[in-house]
Amino acid sequence: MSYILILVGCVFVNNVVLSQFMGICAFLGVSKQIKSSVGMGAAVIFVMTCAAAITYPVYMLLEKFGITYLRTVAFILIIAMFVQFVEIVMKKVMPPLHKALGVYLPLITTNCAVLGVTIANIDKEYSFSKSIVNAVGTGLAFTLALLMFSGVRSTMEHSDIPAPFKGVPATLTAAAIVSLSFMGFTGMID
Numbered sequence: 001m002s003y004i005l006i007l008v009g010c011v012f013v014n015n016v017v018l019s020q021f022m023g024i025c026a027f028l029g030v031s032k033q034i035k036s037s038v039g040m041g042a043a044v045i046f047v048m049t050c051a052a053a054i055t056y057p058v059y060m061l062l063e064k065f066g067i068t069y070l071r072t073v074a075f076i077l078i079i080a081m082f083v084q085f086v087e088i089v090m091k092k093v094m095p096p097l098h099k100a101l102g103v104y105l106p107l108i109t110t111n112c113a114v115l116g117v118t119i120a121n122i123d124k125e126y127s128f129s130k131s132i133v134n135a136v137g138t139g140l141a142f143t144l145a146l147l148m149f150s151g152v153r154s155t156m157e158h159s160d161i162p163a164p165f166k167g168v169p170a171t172l173t174a175a176a177i178v179s180l181s182f183m184g185f186t187g188m189i190d
Contacts, residue, residue: 006137052121059122117138
């Protein structure tokens, strides 16, 4: 049951984008089209899951040697390695998606949501399996936020928005309204 609570908590209650405001750069940059949102979401899920699987034993090693203060540096290096792997594979296998994601794919390396999930796993003292579930759930939450917002943005393109409000102001206002929709889940799970 605790695994289900972790998943529900990640996706709805503590959505990394909509309630914790992590990963906003990719959220705003890639959410223009559903196809690129799905691609970015899949890439983030893969990187988060792999990063959580590797950072857990790495942290245990750092703890064994009493050098846990190096966790952030170690975690960033691991995340960067996986992002480069995803970029190489995507460039070979899915060139149109690689081109659509553009600069946002390498930005997964600096996406604080990916680093945040690895650090949260340690801070919450999750076991290895709970860390993986948390990473997958957080990746799903990121993907859900991207997909929801890409739908909102596609609707906004066909709406009559006043000229001074078009672009960034309308996008940020819409993002705030989407995040407000998740406030209804607040307090369901700690």
